[in-house]
Amino acid sequence: MDGTAPGHPQGPYVLNLAPESWEEHLDRASTWLANVVTTQVAFRQALEIAVPKIEEPNIRQFLSEMLDRARQHEEVAHELPRALGREAADGARSLAGVVMDVARKALDTVEGLAGGARGNWKDLHHLLLLNLDAMGAFAIAEQLGLALAHPGLRDLAWGVQAEKSTDQLILQELMLEMAAVSILYGERV
Amino acid sequence: MQPAMTRASVEALKHLPTPVRPRIDASDIWVPDGYTVEPVVAGLSFPCALCIDPEDGTLFVAEGGSTWPTRPYMTPRIWRMAPGRDPEVFAVENLGGPRGMSVRDGYLYVSLKGGYNMRITRHDLTTRERVVLVDDLPSGGWHEPGGPIFxxxxxxxxxxxGSVALAGTVLPEGFTVDIAKHPHAHDVPGQDVTLTGNTVWARDPRLPFPYYAETGPFKPFGSPATKGEVIKGQLKCNSAVWRSRPDGSDLELLAWGIRNPYGLAFGEDGHLYATDNDMEEKGERAVGEDPDRIWRIRTAQLPPGEVREPEWFGYPDICGDGLPVWDDAHKPIRGKRAEPLIENPPPWAGPAAYLFEPHTALGKLAFSRSDTFGHRGKAFVCQFGTYAPLNTNREKHLRNGFQVVTVDFEAGTHEPFMRNHHGGPASATPGSGGLERPVDVAFHPDGRSLYVLDFGNNTANKSYVVAYAHTGVVWRITKR
Structure with missing residues (x-):
């Protein structure tokens, strides 16, 4: 080609990887990750309330083991922002209590599946919804890890998400198994 | 936050903030003597296509959307990088995002998939007006648009x-691609076919307990087929290649039965070539040792409007080597062996113009037309790289691909042209700043340079695959 050949784009360029851009990404992500703590604390607290009330020994065993896992998952939730080099939001633990209270009241007013049921069966329904919320938060944290090219964050969040997915199946099965006797006979779980 | 491309030093690229790809360093890449390689852009998210305006050398790069795997979705946009000007976002697309591009006569032509459709759009380079030229090509599944080229x-x-189904029937493998988002998606044949009645049984991942579902070919997941059932061929089918006028009119089906015609290019010999990927060795319709291949589409030689019967290249029943998927040579060592799906297959249009090892995962290709650059007449083919051990558990395929190769169709040979010194993706070699997964190539009109698009970090293990945003790179190879 002669000297009039088309030119090239200059470079190299980085796309959103300049320090200011990237730090802003990390700030936004770590701020959002407080939601993971909040939702997980709400679930763990709900389990702590529910487990002592459970009378059926197998279900009590299932939920006790789930509570152990929930406490471990809560610690991981606090680790997530640290994986990005950020500290957990200060208010996350206390905020979780407020959220739990709000969530509990909202759930109590739902005239859905648990409406009219007597006894503590509706606790299982509440746990199902609260775990779903927390599981979704960990799943979003995993997506943030992928979007930020951060396998540390991704792997932490994925590990919990996978265990909570199994917990969700357990909760669903327990709730469905006990639904009929709770609604028809008013039996406690 | 607005996306921003900013200049950086080559040294700065060796200290990036992205932990999964912290270093971009061309010295970790091998190219033949007489060529140099350098990074042009880093930080792209799931880039799938690039092209160059032959008039002024402007580089267009498409990134984002919902790719491989589908999560996370990143903004699907097209960058315009004109010589002597700052890069800018030229267009933002939608849904699944852009997969291929060409520039011609003042327009940028783009292929996209999203929802249940694949489509071709055209962007005016001056006004940026966007027009949909071809729409409603059935998609919503696994495989990709190819082209557009001229x-x-x-x-x-x-x-x-490309096909909706992974292996002839829609299956729950990685169901986020199809079943979860597009439960009604299915393959559509390009010609009438009679079914054998063979179906595939699989667990339905949509339901709350392990529910068994039966699925036939050319049907949505959970829809069985019956022996002797006739599925009507459609002009708007999939696993297919067409041509049309540049405004999208006079659509003509050239070929079907190509599982994933992601790369399309004309050689200097005037033939149209299409890359295609092998069937996978996993799941409920598994095929072992199916070679990756490049097809030569002969109907493209006919004058427009003169194709009486499209060519059929074998999907979903014939492997790249011409043997049926149920042949002993393709017996899987994992997964359920495949059975015939089509009772009366059309004549097979093979043999392939070129066969590669299975699981090299072919991307796009381009032909050298420059004596200055060299290798004139040869195809430069992206080998994206294997998803083993996910797609096959054969040890020998664990490092296939992850390079650009030249193919001499006449001689029947191929050679590496761009690869890491240690082979495999950069992420497999601690500290390497080299190539991850080449997905597209384009020659610059100066006749001395080749641009290579690197999708970024996309790591498979035995159970699943993940992809990390902000790890895509554009490389430039220049003949000294």
Missing amino acids: GPHDGMMYFGN
Whole structure:
């Protein structure tokens, strides 16, 4: 080609990887990750309330083991922002209590599946919804890890998400198994 | 936050903030003597396509959307990088995002998939007006649009659309691609076919307990087929390649039965070539040792409007080597062995123009037309790289691909042209700043340079695959 050949784009360029851009990404992500703590604390607290009330020994065993896992998952939730080099939001633990209270009241007013049921069966329904919320938060944290090219964050969040997915199946099965006797006979779980 | 491309030093690229790809360093890449390689852009998210305006050398790069795997979705946009000007976002697309591009006569042509459709759009380079030229090509599943490109002999637009199903029937493998988002998606044949009645049984991942579902070919998941059932062929099918006028009119089906015609290019010999990927060795319709291949589509030689019967290249029943998927040579060592799906297959249009090892995962290709650059007449083919051990558990395929190769069709040979010194993706070698997964290539009109698009970190293990945003790179190879 002669000297009039088309030119090239200059470079190299980085796309959103300049320090200011990237730090802003990390700030936004770590701020959002407080939601993971909040939702997980709400679930763990709900389990702590529910487990002592459970009378059926197998279900009590299932939920006790789930509570152990929930406490471990809560610690991981606090680790997530640290994986990005950020500290957990200060208010996350206390905020979780407020959220739990709000969530509990909202759930109590739902005239859905648990409406009219007597006894503590509706606790299982509440746990199902609260775990779903927390599981979704960990799943979003995993997506943030992928979007930020951060396998540390991704792997932490994925590990919990996978265990909570199994917990969700357990909760669903327990709730469905006990639904009929709770609604028809008013039996406690 | 607005996306921003900013200049950086080559040294700065060796200290990036992205932990999964912290270093971009061309010295970790091997190219033949007489060529140099350098990074042009880093930080792209799931880039799938690039092209260069032959008039002024402007580089267009498409990134984002919902790719491989589908999560996370990143903004699907097209960058315009004109010589001497700052890069800018030229267009933002939608849904699944852009997969292929060409520039011609003041327009940028783009292939996309999203929802249940694949489509071709055209963007005016001056006004940025966007027009949908071809729409409603059935998609919503696994495989990709190909092209668009333009025939040097007829000025027609050529493009492809890969299959919805992974292996002839929609299956729960990685169901986020199809079943979860597009439960009604299915393959559509290009010609009438009679079914054998064979179906595939699989667990339905949509339901709350392990529910068994039966699925036939050319049907949505959970829809069985019956022996002797006839599925009507459609002009708008998939696993297919078409041509049309540049405005999208006079659509003509050239070929079908190509599982994933992602790369399309005309050679200097005037033939249209299409890359295609092998069937996978996993799941409920597993196929072992199916070679990756490049097809030569002979109907493209006919004048527009003169194709009486499209060619059929074998999907879903014939492997790249011409043997049926149920042949002993393709017996899987993992997964359920495949059975015939089509009772009366059309004549097979093979043999392939070129066969590669299985699981090299072919991307796009381009032909050298420059004596200055060299290798004139050869195809430069992206080998994206294997998803083993996910797609096959054969040890020997664990490092296939992850390079650009030249193919001499006449001699029947191929050679590496761009690869890491240690082979495999950069992420497999601690500290390497080299190539991850080449997905597209384009020659610059100066006749001395080749641009290579690197999708970024996309790591498979035995159970699943993940992809990390902000890890895509554009490389430039220049003949000294």
